[in-house]
Amino acid sequence: MFILGIQGSPRQKGNTRYLLQTFLQACQEQGAATSMLQVAQKEVRPCLGCGVCEKKGFCVIKDDSMSLDIYSLLRKAEVIVAAAPIFFYNVPSEIKALMDRSQTLWSRRYKLGLEDPLRNSRKGFLLAQGATKGKDLFQGTTMTARYFFDAVGAEYSGSLTYRQIEAKGDMEKHPTVLQDVKETVQELLAPLQARKKIIFICRENSCRSQMAAAFARQLAGDRFEVLSAGSEPAGAVNPDVLKVMQEIGLDLAFLRPCPLNEALNESPTLDLVVSMGCGEACPIVPGATVQDWDLPDPAGQSIEFMRETRDRIKERVERLIASA
Ligand SMILES: Cc1cc2nc3c(=O)[nH]c(=O)nc-3n(C[C@H](O)[C@H](O)[C@H](O)COP(=O)(O)O)c2cc1C
Known part of the structure; x- marks a missing residue:
């Protein structure tokens, strides 16, 4: 089983990276093959809003990482894990660009009526963390992630979110993160592994x-x-x-x-x-x-x-x- 993790923080060794790495490691321990996509190291140009994908099913931007690799990875993955820090109550701009560009996959499904064969079984999971502790901290990101998962043909299957995580290393020090990840991964993968x-x-x-x-x-x-x-x-x-x-x-x-x-x-x-x-x-x-x-x-x-x-x-x- 192939699991794609999307690392959405521009900090390469920060809290998001630690959380996602821990999650993917737990997936590997369950026998899955995983790949971590460091979005900020890729070239993903923003959506132009031109509407061409709604008619033709393909993006007009043909020579960036999205068109060259990322659409293929999204289609191949059976589980997509989107991981991001909170930036202004949403995800950072690099991963947001990737999400916006998934409009091409949305268009293929909802405008052109084409069905991705994995749509019935693919799962999407959100990992997020931020510095403050407000009740609504993850609201914007969760809505964005839900819409993204629908666009890429994945069923939104839950999230792990952490408040009051700010400086590099904070996530690692969290007292329950390892146990949370272990239990979550077991529950997420169990039905897929039973096949x-x-x-x-x-x-x-x-x-x-x-x-x-x-x-x-x-x-x-x-x-x-x-x-x-x-x-x-x-x-x-x-x-x-x-x-x-x-x-x-x-x-x-x-x-x-x-x-x-x-x-x-x-x-x-x-x-x-x-x-x-x-x-x-x-x-x-x-x-x-x-x-x-x-x-x-x-x-x-x-x-x-x-x-x-x-x-x-x-x-x-x-x-x-x-x-x-
Ligand atoms: C540009 C920017 C915007 C941020 N906006 C928020 C915010 O709206 N709410 C919040 O709780 N934390 C916010 N933060 C703090 C980060 O979410 C926090 O430091 C996080 O742990 C960074 O994760 P990382 O190490 O994976 O980059 C912001 C940080 C930056 C750099």
Whole structure:
């Protein structure tokens, strides 16, 4: 399971960083793979408010960290942890820019009617702390985070917030933080960890295995942790796959082919391996059942053949889910 932590303070070694690092460490101890995004070290330009994403589904800013990496990370993550100090009763401007730019994902969902397959199972969690002790200290940030999580297709699943944290090192000295984090992470991850794990593998992870994973996530992401990978991953998901999945309302934009060894590192234990022409590279995972689906590679064939492959994959995934 991949968990993305967004470190929203410009202080690189301050209180937010400590809190998020502690949280991600606890996630790792539960077997998750994690990544911390230090937003202030990235280049995330502010939203222009131009409205192009509402019509086209893509941001006009194409060459900053948001377009190059962050949309993909947001789409890949099963849990997104937004962590921030309170600045003027909200989040600092760097992470706010990232949140504003998630308008592109909001538009794809609410303007263009496209569904991110992980939307039904992805969770969002907020970590925040600030110097003062007022009752309303976290109100603005919580509302902002809730709206952000909805935009990125994550269910808001709670927060850990701390008052009277100001100087560097204050968070570390908090008497209950370690226990709070441990208990919160266990509760947050328990339902996700109870799921069976399936991996769909083909050669390039750009057509068949991407489509199979999308259907499995959409139809049963609450019961299955779904991975997909390729023995020789392509540079991008096949554009015809994006097109034929979009025709039936499923959004695979921003996803990237994943190398097999990376997927197996992220989730070393698996219940089911479904291979579609990955040949000898198909991994032997102790304890996992293996199925080979005899489906010809649609890459380079007609768009009609891609549609037929999509429909056949959907049927097989439905049968798989019904029987598992
Ligand atoms: C520009 C700025 C604005 C701040 N605004 C608030 C505020 O509105 N309320 C508050 O309680 N603390 C406020 N603080 C204090 C920070 O939230 C606090 O020092 C926090 O622990 C910093 O976290 P960090 O170490 O992760 O950067 C502000 C700090 C800065 C630098």
